[in-house]
Every structure is written in C-alpha cells, then in structure tokens.
Amino acid sequence: MPRVRKSGVVLAVVGLGLGLAGVGATSTAHADEVLVAVAANFNAPLARIAEGFEARTGHKLKAAAASTGKLYAQIGAGAPFELLLSADDETPARLEAEGRAVPGSRFTYAIGELALWSAQPGLVDAQGAVLGSDRYRHLAIANPKTAPYGRAALETVRALGLEAAVAPKLVTAESIAQAHQFVASGNAELGFVAWSQLSVPGQTPGGSWWRVPPKLHQEIRQDAVLLKPGQGRPAATALLAYLKSEPAQAVIRAWGYRLPDTAAVGAKPAGKP
Incomplete structure (x- = not known):
C-alpha cells in the first residue's frame, strides 16, 4: 500500500486491493493519533x-483515502476510522442514522466543484462542447455508485442532453483520483475530475479544462462526521475543531473548494426549477 510521509503524517491510499486488513493495523493507534x-x-x-494540525496540537494524523462509497462499506464492516471526511453530505447522515457516527x-467542511479535463491543450473548450463531438474516444468518470463526483458527472451529462452520445465512451474509474490518473496517463482523452485536482497551489494546470457550472448538477457538499470509534478521543475532537479554523479553511480555499458561507447563491440541483 503506497504511503506518503509529510512532517510525520502518513497518508495511506486505499486502492483496489485494500480490504479491512489494510487499515486494521492502525486500530491500536495511541490517544494522540486520529485515524481519518x-x-x-x-x-x-x-x-x-495535517501539517498545521500537528504543529498546533501535537497530535498525529493517519489517513486512508478512497471513494466515499468504499469508505462507507469499510466503516460498516468494522474499520476503526475515527473521523470521516466524505465527498457528500448523504453518507455522514446515513452513518449517523445507523448509529455509527x-x-x-x-x-x-467544503463544497466541491466539477471540471471536465484533458491532458491535451486545446481539446476542451470554454463551454464543454467537446463532449458532444467526435474528437475523443474515452471519457473517464468516477464510479457514480460510490463516488459523489462521478454522480455529479452523470448529472451534468444528462443536463446537457448527451447521455446517449457519451455512454459508449464512458470509462468508469474506482475513484475521482483514478479518473484523474486515466486522463493524466492518456488512457482517456477526457475526464470529469474534481476542480481541486487541477487547482493545486503553486502549480499551473496542464492541458485544457472546463469548470462545470454548479447548476448542471447537485451541489457537492462535503461533510465531516465524528465516528463512534473517535468519540471521546482527544485527537479526533481536536481535528474536527481544527477543520473549522481559519488556517484549515485557507488551505481548503487554496485548493479550489468553496466554503458554505461563500457558496454560490441560488445553485439548484440539475433538472429542478
């Protein structure tokens, strides 16, 4: 399982082959660690x-990343996560209703934006009209059954009246991270990705892109929730509070997300008056 170390933070990326055994090794985390x-x-x-969180609190953060649907399944199967940072607002509410949060x-904690992206400069136009053209063979999207960004991508295609046209070209990725990888590697000429993947601070996005208007899909409200294993744990409680702090929110804005108080007024789910 690939890991990235940054100032004491271990980010464990949950890939296709990771089961509960992959996260079970962290179930004995000390009180000054939070498993996210x-x-x-x-x-x-x-x-x-996490860098700012560790510097301010002295706690350590360990994280496992995957599509929201896969994380939900792992939580339901007993994974010892203490906090969920979801890509939607439905999954945390469901976990709360089930007594798991x-x-x-x-x-x-953030409102996400969708983008149509190609690694090829000039392929994607400012209106996303390339979707209805014959200039590409493959369109990557995250699995709409498990990834909220994939669901938003399908809603966008339907709102544009292009569902039948793009259906033969769809390439379904396990997560939004894999959808981005498909496009970056050239395996798909186009892909719907999170705008935050293109607006990395200090970097200029390569290729060409179209920021999808929020009115074309349901708002991507990303909710955080404290899970039952994190109840009463100092590090988990501290992280929830830190996510609401100005330093954390500055990072969130820098990565291209909106915050609830700066959300676009009047944005409506696709297809609704």
Whole structure:
C-alpha cells in the first residue's frame, strides 16, 4: 500500500486491493493519533492541513483515502476510522442514522466543484462542447455508485442532453483520483475530475479544462462526521475543531473548494426549477 510521509503524517491510499486488513493495523493507534477516512478528492489538501494540525496540537494524523462509497462499506464492516471526511453530505447522515457516527458532530467542511479535463491543450473548450463531438474516444468518470463526483458527472451529462452520445465512451474509474490518473496517463482523452485536482497551489494546470457550472448538477457538499470509534478521543475532537479554523479553511480555499458561507447563491440541483 503506497504511503506518503509529510512532517510525520502518513497518508495511506486505499486502492483496489485494500480490504479491512489494510487499515486494521492502525486500530491500536495511541490517544494522540486520529485515524481519518478521507474522500479521494480531499487527500492532498488533508496532507497540508495535517501539517498545521500537528504543529498546533501535537497530535498525529493517519489517513486512508478512497471513494466515499468504499469508505462507507469499510466503516460498516468494522474499520476503526475515527473521523470521516466524505465527498457528500448523504453518507455522514446515513452513518449517523445507523448509529455509527456521533449525533450532532456533522458539518460541511467544503463544497466541491466539477471540471471536465484533458491532458491535451486545446481539446476542451470554454463551454464543454467537446463532449458532444467526435474528437475523443474515452471519457473517464468516477464510479457514480460510490463516488459523489462521478454522480455529479452523470448529472451534468444528462443536463446537457448527451447521455446517449457519451455512454459508449464512458470509462468508469474506482475513484475521482483514478479518473484523474486515466486522463493524466492518456488512457482517456477526457475526464470529469474534481476542480481541486487541477487547482493545486503553486502549480499551473496542464492541458485544457472546463469548470462545470454548479447548476448542471447537485451541489457537492462535503461533510465531516465524528465516528463512534473517535468519540471521546482527544485527537479526533481536536481535528474536527481544527477543520473549522481559519488556517484549515485557507488551505481548503487554496485548493479550489468553496466554503458554505461563500457558496454560490441560488445553485439548484440539475433538472429542478
């Protein structure tokens, strides 16, 4: 399992082959550690946030990243995560209703944006009209059954009336991270990715892209929730509080997310008046 170390932070990326055994080794985490299940789109921002969190609190953060649906399944199967940073607001609410999350701990930490991206300069136009053209053979999206960004991608295609046209070209990725990889590697000429994957601080996005108007899909509200294994754990409680702090929110904004108080007014789910 690949790991990235940054100032004491260990980010364990949950891939296709990782089962519960992959996260079980961290179940004996000390009181000054918090084990976080994080949606794949927020993995990189969390690494930066973790640096400030560790410096301020002295706690350590360990994270496992995957699609929200896969993380939900692992939590249901007994994975010892203490905190979930979801890519939607439905999964944390469901976990709370099922008694797997602490009531009243849920809040929106970020609002995500969708982008159509190609590694090829000039392929994607400013209106996304390339979707209805014959200039590409493969369109990568995250699995809409498990990844909220994949669901938003399908909603966008339907809102544009292009579902039948793009259906033969769809390449389904396990997560939004893998969808980005498919496009970056050239295995797919186009892909729907998280805007945050293209707006990395200090880097200029390569290729060409279209920021999808929020009105074309349901708002991607990303909620955090304290899971039952984290109840009463100082590091888990401290991380929830830190996510609401200005240093953490500055990182979130820098990565291209919106915050609830800066959300676009009047944005509506696709297809609704």
